[in-house]
Amino acid sequence: MTYTEHLIAYYKKVASECISGVSLDCVIFGFHDTKLKVLLLRWKDTKEWSLPGGFIYKAESVDAAAERVLHERTGLNQLFLQQFHLFGDAVRYDQNDTLRRQKMPDLLFGICPDRTITMGYYALVDYTKVTPTADFLSDECVWCDVSDLPSMLYDHRQIIDVALKTLRLQLNWQPIGLNLMPEKFTIPELQRLYETVLGRPLDARNFHKKITGLSILTRLNERRTGGAHKSPYLYHFDRVNYEKALINGNLIFV
Amino acid sequence: MTYTEHLIAYYKKVASECISGVSLDCVIFGFHDTKLKVLLLRWKDTKEWSLPGGFIYKAESVDAAAERVLHERTGLNQLFLQQFHLFGDAVRYDQNDTLRRQKMPDLLFGICPDRTITMGYYALVDYTKVTPTADFLSDECVWCDVSDLPSMLYDHRQIIDVALKTLRLQLNWQPIGLNLMPEKFTIPELQRLYETVLGRPLDARNFHKKITGLSILTRLNERRTGGAHKSPYLYHFDRVNYEKALINGNLIFV
Numbered sequence: 122m123t124y125t126e127h128l129i130a131y132y133k134k135v136a137s138e139c140i141s142g143v144s145l146d147c148v149i150f151g152f153h154d155t156k157l158k159v160l161l162l163r164w165k166d167t168k169e170w171s172l173p174g175g176f177i178y179k180a181e182s183v184d185a186a187a188e189r190v191l192h193e194r195t196g197l198n199q200l201f202l203q204q205f206h207l208f209g210d211a212v213r214y215d216q217n218d219t220l221r222r223q224k225m226p227d228l229l230f231g232i233c234p235d236r237t238i239t240m241g242y243y244a245l246v247d248y249t250k251v252t253p254t255a256d257f258l259s260d261e262c263v264w265c266d267v268s269d270l271p272s273m274l275y276d277h278r279q280i281i282d283v284a285l286k287t288l289r290l291q292l293n294w295q296p297i298g299l300n301l302m303p304e305k306f307t308i309p310e311l312q313r314l315y316e317t318v319l320g321r322p323l324d325a326r327n328f329h330k331k332i333t334g335l336s337i338l339t340r341l342n343e344r345r346t347g348g349a350h351k352s353p354y355l356y357h358f359d360r361v362n363y364e365k366a367l368i369n370g371n372l373i374f375v
Numbered sequence: 376m377t378y379t380e381h382l383i384a385y386y387k388k389v390a391s392e393c394i395s396g397v398s399l400d401c402v403i404f405g406f407h408d409t410k411l412k413v414l415l416l417r418w419k420d421t422k423e424w425s426l427p428g429g430f431i432y433k434a435e436s437v438d439a440a441a442e443r444v445l446h447e448r449t450g451l452n453q454l455f456l457q458q459f460h461l462f463g464d465a466v467r468y469d470q471n472d473t474l475r476r477q478k479m480p481d482l483l484f485g486i487c488p489d490r491t492i493t494m495g496y497y498a499l500v501d502y503t504k505v506t507p508t509a510d511f512l513s514d515e516c517v518w519c520d521v522s523d524l525p526s527m528l529y530d531h532r533q534i535i536d537v538a539l540k541t542l543r544l545q546l547n548w549q550p551i552g553l554n555l556m557p558e559k560f561t562i563p564e565l566q567r568l569y570e571t572v573l574g575r576p577l578d579a580r581n582f583h584k585k586i587t588g589l590s591i592l593t594r595l596n597e598r599r600t601g602g603a604h605k606s607p608y609l610y611h612f613d614r615v616n617y618e619k620a621l622i623n624g625n626l627i628f629v
Contacts (some may be wrong), residue, residue: 138395139491183463183492204461209437234392238437240461255614294544 139176146174151248152301153314171274196252201300205287209238245300258296260308307353337363398493400428402538405502406485406555409567416513425528450506455554459541463492499554561607591617
């Protein structure tokens, strides 16, 4: 089967097996090397990128479809996954421009639906546990730095921007740190996550004092070695206290 | 035109002019007489109730459709209106049971779409400014106490429950009080709103101390008279300080 035949078969399958006019897109956040990352797909034979996403089978809930897409792209189950915004404008992007940038065969220009609304989900994952996996429409699936995004298809750049704003708003009442940090981390590493999400620097001494005062961290008998600075202690989250702090709104401190 | 003819004409119009498979529902909250209320419609010739809602025209954004529905039911524009959840289950409710309770003519049983997903919006309005207005499908449009809801059609009871949970979560970072309270109010009246949203009683002395300590209230040279107790002072919100407090996460106090 050629790529074009594969494409046509795919869109025919979507038209017959999925609900029409509705899709979903996932902004999958990971944190690595002091940088907030998002998982993107590069469209086949192009330099154009898009979010992992897809369509909803006729007998499938929209949330279940989002879980399926996430599992297919990351290999993970039971991810922290949240609806954050329905992108429902009548014209979300220039469809012909997007089709051209995707190098879509001419015969596909006519069969696209007039309008698709998309439900935006964000996921928070432990970067180290993800196996990024491309689909047949893409050449690669990789982590990109949110502060240095490539050329994006559709309105996906805007979707990422809204997801970031949501993360910033929800930093104090959703388990953002708990889901993004690896099992063990240093306080300066956690501070970098907060700074990246908030988009501003924080005072190190203040951050240390406040975060350790919340009783959500347990210090381990281990240190991070190999850095230029003196070896800092490793910590992990106390899940029970973390959840309690979220319920009580006690994570507000920056 | 008979009611049945009117119904058929309406659903034909929806099928030709609106996007298919997607609707919206609005949970419109108001606060009156120390009670949290929601605006409901009673389905024609029945004792069954539903939320104001509707469909999205082919060239209309989903958000604009929600604003239109709100305006039609309340007479108000520029309301505080937020997406809160997409209800996207493959089977949201027992369709035939709902059609029977709506006393729908038999010929409508066959023409309903297999599946409709609905975007849930919540609105916060000043109760005193609303003119509840029924549509042709309803006998009346009235405020109902959220703690004493009547028999609801579709999955609208569940939609209200999710909206209430959202309100509770967002009490500290959305302008809930600002939008629900009338221009002038007493501190005990504001306390009742907080208690209703949180679902638990608060200590009056503590509430008074904390809320006046936030600099978001201005005391007026007026008192509420006529009650059994000594006349309490009236207050109004300082909008600038209120918005600042929201941004800084300073409304967390209960």
